[in-house]
Amino acid sequence: MGSSSNKPELLKNGKRLDGRDFNELRELKIEAGILKNADGSAYLEWGNNKVLAAVYGPKEAVPKHFADPTKAVIKCRYAMAPFSSLEDHGRTGPNRRAIEISKVAKEAFENVIILNDYPGAQIDIFMEILQSDGGTRAAGITAAAVALANAGIHMRDLIYSVSVGRIGEHMAIDVNKIEDNYSDADMPVAISPRNNELLLLQMDGGLTKKQYEESMVMILEAGKKIHEVQRKALEDYYSINKKNTEQE
């Protein structure tokens, strides 16, 4: 939600500035297993967003007092690179916004990781935003879910995240940077597709209850497509690796 002054038009001939329909996602590509050192990783491109996610662990929790003898502890880092946006050079490392996103993302992952399978262990989840164009937390979480699966972490589900915005009276899925800055509301969510429950929900701007309900319908519909891309990334990774092993 930016300033009310100098607000640009976000619609042209009833369509969004990038030509998309209100329920249309930007192009989404995910590749699994691209970092050698990490136990699991994924590279994601979603519109102009470029995100690298990696998972290390399960490993022994450090420092020792941080460990939980009954279950794994999750550490989660979301951060935007200082060169990630069209604006000025940012500060390196997580700012207050990033710390909040890391917290809510961690809570979403704790819902699906079977923590009790890894007592005393720690699992690190990293989401590095290399280039940002609106909806970076959604991109980060969607990529990190693939990285977790790629690391072989026991999970109940492969979660996805997406954001909905309001442009005037229209709800619009997967808002880009300019829509995010000047829309009338923004609502990022993370969903567990097995039961369509909300694991992450944030919102600001102005929404009526009806608009919230409309958004949820849109999200669950778009989620099927996002989930499919995530699945395919994992299938591709394992089928390629299988082929390589067979050739050897």
Place this chain on the structure above:
Amino acid sequence: MEIINTLKGEHIKELLKNNRRIDTRAFMEMRHVKVKRGVLPQAEGSAQVDLGTTKVLVGIKLMPDDPMPDTPNQGNLITSAELLPLAHPEYETGPPSSESIELARVVDRGIRAGNCIDLESLVLEDKKVWSVYIDLYILNFGGNLFDASTMAAMAALLDTKIPKYENGIVVREERVKSLKIDNIVSSTTFGKIDNYMLLDMNDNEEGMADARVTICTDGTSIRAMQKGLSGSFKPEEIGSLIDVSLNEHEKIKRILEK
């Protein structure tokens, strides 16, 4: 301590099965709220809110400042939260925790998205603007810091007077007018324990919660939401909590304006 909490937790869950809460409230009943405005006359605005045993003090200071580059015709709003070490045995001195950052940002989001402050009325001469600093001081943790803090911040903003500004100098002893408040938001935070939904959890209940959601409204629109903890909500569960939140607004607004 651990064993006491476990026993208390089991007790809370047992009571919920019989439609009861540990402090005898109804599931959608808020604790008693006490709002005191103007408790610190040296700050430009202040308020203390007691919500059950939770105590939040808010001080507002105004500083002449450069505007943000993308909003040259608006004042700035900066919200921070201190979980003071005297407020709870587990709060410690040090850099802000993720909890305190989340608290400050959620309160800020409700007030900002609700267009509560007329930021355009805060432009000074020479391209300077007022920065409005909202400092949330948590004095005692008794559960539900989100709602207590939003109420205290709103009450303190309603109490805020703008000091005199002349030739680039702030004359704090003289206050020229009240801060222009265009809209009032109210925050309602719900917990989910074993699929039971509770409004305004106390500290014992919060320790047992699977999921938490804060819904901030102005009575007509939802202005901000934030889900927390590792549990989940069904979309329709959030829908019915939105109804409760919209209904609670008038009551909270009346308490704030009193």
